[in-house]
Amino acid sequence: MKIGVMGAGAVGCYYGGMLARAGHEVVLIGRPAHVDAMRHAGLLLETQSFTERVPVAASVDPAAVAGAGLVLFCVKSADTADAGAQIAPHLPPDAVVLSLQNGVDNTERLQALLPQAVVPAVVYVATEMAGPGHVKHNGRGELVIGPAARGGDIARLLQDAGIPTRVSANAIGELWAKLILNCAYNALSAIARLPYGELVAYAGVKEVMRDVVAECLAVARGAGVSVPGDVDEAVRLIAATMPAQFSSTAQDMARGRRSEIDHLNGYVVRKGAELGVATPANRVLHTIVGLLEARIGAPPGG
Template identity: 25%
Template sequence: MMHIMIVGAGSLGLLFAAKLSECSHRLTIVTRTKDQAQALQEHGIVLDGTRMAARNIVVESFEDGQAGSGGDPDFIFLMVKQTAITDELIAGVKSLMAAKTVLVCFQNGIGHEQRLGSAVGSDKLLLAVTTEAARKEGSNAVSHTGKGITYIGAIEAAGHEPVPEGLQILLTDLMEKAGVSAEMSKNMVMRIWTKLLINAVINPLTAILRVKNGDLLRSPSTIALMRDLFDEAMLLAAAKQISLPEDLWETIQHVCKATARNHSSMLQDVMLKRNTEIDSMNGSLLRLAEALQIELPIHRTVYRLVKALEE
């Protein structure tokens, strides 16, 4: 029996846990707080208003010191926001890993892969990029607001062999059986940058303007702002010699339409007075541009506006 551990019970963590709970595999959910762990233990996971059959699920939390009692996971899905990846969290995740464990990282943006690869080794690390959309409705409840696809692949690092393809295929097959569309990718750099540009164009504008994703397409002015952000990011990608899909601008508009009624995660963070992921999105683009002496004035402006909203 395969043992999957999910670290982080936010919207996507709960969604994937609910889907995987319907399989016959062993599942451990590690929450940040004892209160959420207790809610999941007592009430299970509610997906789209329906309580899932909580077969083979163990719930633990970092807060009460239980995390780690689940033992010997085959895969750990790290499903916290990049802002939550502190040295303390990395140490905690490492303590959960057995010799056979592979860490699968679902973070947006860039930068986390180097930190985690250095900590656990690239031969123990897979990156995941998902277009699944979910909204957390409570400690143990989640709505699946948009069906997407999840790409999974290894990273290359000098002196380290990547995770074997056989394990990657095993994982994607497992997710498919759980009802999550998944594909193995041999070009995760392109996948990561594609998701980064989509987020860096849509999320900050929704947060600044306090609008849903689809509202960005209602005004010529917001469409022009989106295009400015996109063009600047594409200049940087070209300078970094990163190949991106030719239809990426059309994809960004399609994402806005497909998630028209959604509040972006950045808008939700601003509304709830939490720190956003702006540093790992537009901020990461600005850091790369600065190293190459490239100016991204529109990205810098939206970055500063979101930081002002945080403060």
């Protein structure tokens, strides 16, 4: 199958690289520096079990998705509308678009732009771009995808490429579960400039995280969303399984780029205000990250 990756950052390059390694025709659409490096020497895929240069096609042009049966949509939440409009004219009618994004409303926003099926995916992976065309995998890697007409086929395709994948009938609840993890870790990691393992060792951090999680769960309940699993245990496991990982918000700020904070803690604050649910801990984290972004000259988050 031809597979397009719209947004060849750390997440897109990791999953695209795994699919290319499994023999699929993969085209990665990303920034010029990464595209140039991948055109010259392939994608350097450094995982916890192997390091390998994987041949891939790469382009800066969204039209490169033409002919793709599956598109991994991996852009930042703030770029969903623009990126969706850019690929819309080039997608085959029967293509499936898999949204591998943070936040809980990207699938809905993208489906409003595209007639093709858009399937939500919850991403649990620790990755970073270690250099142009070089993605480093630091932990985990599983996906949870929503049900769709071809959801089972997509899950099998991903599993055959070494990507643990399961299909969930409660996709919105699964997305909220991931949102809560992001709200607990992302801003704090960015503010402190610490990886998860060191972050949780500081006095008071776990208590702040508990406050953030409690607010998120209250907002989810107010929105009628059932969040699956043991959220507190999932929060604990993030630091245990990814101790060296910096949050995507921390990585964005370190590079002077806008973060997705408006679509993480900021989303919870806005949704809480709409539902009449107080969210003071999320509001403080959202505000501090916004102030830090302004200080380093990055565009406002989201």
